Amino acid sequence: MTSAGMLASRLEYARFEKDRWKQVTQVDWKSIKDENVKRQFKVLSKLGTAALPEDRLEKYDQLQSGMERTYSTARVCNLNGTSCDLSLEPDLSEIMANSRDPEELEHVWLAWRENTGKKMRNSYKEFVELINEAAELNGFSDGTELWLDVYDTADFQSQIARLWDQLTPLYEQLHAYVRGRLRQHYGEEVVSRDGPIPAHLLGNMWSQSWGNLLDICKPYPEKASVDVTPQMKAQGYTPLKMFQMSDEFFTSLGLIPMTPEFWNRSILEKPDDGRELVCHASAWDFYDGKDVRIKQCTVITMEYFVTAHHEMGHIEYYLQYARQPQVFKTGANPGFHEAVGDTLALSVATPKHLKKIGLLEEVINDPEVDMNFLMSVALDKIAFLPFGYVMDKWRWGVFSGDISEDDLNCEWWKLRLGLQGIEPPQVRSEMDFDPGAKYHIPGNVPYIRYFVSFIIQFQFHKALCITANQYDPNDRARPLHQCDIYNNKEAGKKLAKMLSMGASKPWPDAMEAITGQREMDATALRDYFQPLEDWLKRENQENQEIIGWKTDEPVCT
Numbered sequence: 001m002t003s004a005g006m007l008a009s010r011l012e013y014a015r016f017e018k019d020r021w022k023q024v025t026q027v028d029w030k031s032i033k034d035e036n037v038k039r040q041f042k043v044l045s046k047l048g049t050a051a052l053p054e055d056r057l058e059k060y061d062q063l064q065s066g067m068e069r070t071y072s073t074a075r076v077c078n079l080n081g082t083s084c085d086l087s088l089e090p091d092l093s094e095i096m097a098n099s100r101d102p103e104e105l106e107h108v109w110l111a112w113r114e115n116t117g118k119k120m121r122n123s124y125k126e127f128v129e130l131i132n133e134a135a136e137l138n139g140f141s142d143g144t145e146l147w148l149d150v151y152d153t154a155d156f157q158s159q160i161a162r163l164w165d166q167l168t169p170l171y172e173q174l175h176a177y178v179r180g181r182l183r184q185h186y187g188e189e190v191v192s193r194d195g196p197i198p199a200h201l202l203g204n205m206w207s208q209s210w211g212n213l214l215d216i217c218k219p220y221p222e223k224a225s226v227d228v229t230p231q232m233k234a235q236g237y238t239p240l241k242m243f244q245m246s247d248e249f250f251t252s253l254g255l256i257p258m259t260p261e262f263w264n265r266s267i268l269e270k271p272d273d274g275r276e277l278v279c280h281a282s283a284w285d286f287y288d289g290k291d292v293r294i295k296q297c298t299v300i301t302m303e304y305f306v307t308a309h310h311e312m313g314h315i316e317y318y319l320q321y322a323r324q325p326q327v328f329k330t331g332a333n334p335g336f337h338e339a340v341g342d343t344l345a346l347s348v349a350t351p352k353h354l355k356k357i358g359l360l361e362e363v364i365n366d367p368e369v370d371m372n373f374l375m376s377v378a379l380d381k382i383a384f385l386p387f388g389y390v391m392d393k394w395r396w397g398v399f400s401g402d403i404s405e406d407d408l409n410c411e412w413w414k415l416r417l418g419l420q421g422i423e424p425p426q427v428r429s430e431m432d433f434d435p436g437a438k439y440h441i442p443g444n445v446p447y448i449r450y451f452v453s454f455i456i457q458f459q460f461h462k463a464l465c466i467t468a469n470q471y472d473p474n475d476r477a478r479p480l481h482q483c484d485i486y487n488n489k490e491a492g493k494k495l496a497k498m499l500s501m502g503a504s505k506p507w508p509d510a511m512e513a514i515t516g517q518r519e520m521d522a523t524a525l526r527d528y529f530q531p532l533e534d535w536l537k538r539e540n541q542e543n544q545e546i547i548g549w550k551t552d553e554p555v556c557t
């Protein structure tokens, strides 16, 4: 469909939404006795960006599709300039993951931002005005209030702040350890003893997950690591096989199998016919209970094997709530939708499970191999937390006006430095717009959902592992991080019960259906990583690593 065609259908749908909204506002729905019907009206009483006058909605769509096009068509040159059509997936992501040449990493890091964020700065400023205009037309003060309404939680931002405060000590231990290993690898000239970590050395274009540093950060380098990418390649894994394996895990729990439409209509690898594609992985629901799809430019790596489970989690949720009324065909809250696949992936990634599926020769019952595994999970999950927070803490500040449009980039780096303890390879300025280098900013996808997911997935995992008799808080022989719920129908039944609710009840009810709790709680995450946290404290003490980082060096002027 052409962008003009997409725009026309967007406007047509906005007219439909506005007519429906007008009808709803004429009903005294708040006095309806039936809780389920009242909840449906409450959802329909919110209009979102369709509240904008058509000319402003057209501008909103044009700005967003322009920024997304800039992002998805960006190409950069390699370090020596011999090739200038490197795309993010797979070329630049592969370099950021595997290169150990600081000069090459710095070049790619800077070039990507030069060709994406920097080109979006003015569009984004205008875009923010339209988001706030839409918010006000919905009776909200700004875009932040509009975005957080879906959580229906009065003190949501302070709950997030409290969760981060609880997890900061664990993050600081991991940060100190990783900085120490990077300093050993690159030398003190490149990585200091007490400063922030250079962002381009962390194995990821946005420093959001550090799992690609396992070779440098493995606690016991001589022992097996659990990155089974080599085995996947040796066994001739294809993108299709990766998704079939994921489907098999879901059905082993008694969950709904992928549909024929899914297998016939999904795009599981980057097309080689020159079609431009937004390669960022995504899942799609066509709301008929059968036509569900994934779009993913899959590469044969363990990282993408885990991402496949993440996306399949969205698909399973779509299938489970397919019989709900239309307005309830979504997650209990956006964090729930992001947590489903990741919860199952916590079982899939265990050495025990990788052996079951033939990707690990043997599971050595060796505490050092175990620590290598825990480190691999922490490099993804713990490292991610402050990034997940920064992405929307910055946007909440921009929408509310706490962050002025003249300070967009330096306020971004103030948060990146303060919460993540990272610094850019070169001092940045307000001529740059580094937030635009991350898909979810031009794509206008809220991000706190991933922070919420990384907390609640451990609550779900802990509850399902107890149900599957794979974890007993009082039995050190069965620690949480070794749990694999594969094949357990009881755990699957408990998960399906929550998934089938969709958004028909407030999210604490859905949380209670699985965990017995009614709020987000970081205790399960801390329980999971306790053995590693103890090890990190000892290791950092022995190596006299400094915990925390200096923030006096300028990162943006």
Ligand SMILES: C=C(C[SeH])C(=O)N1CCC[C@H]1C(=O)O
Binding pocket: 208, 280, 281, 282, 283, 307, 310, 450
């Ligand atoms: C996989 C998806 C699509 Se819903 C994603 O955007 N994620 C999953 C983890 C965090 C975030 C990212 O890639 O930045």
Ligand SMILES: [Zn+2]
Binding pocket: 310, 311, 314, 337, 338
């Ligand atoms: Zn997702």
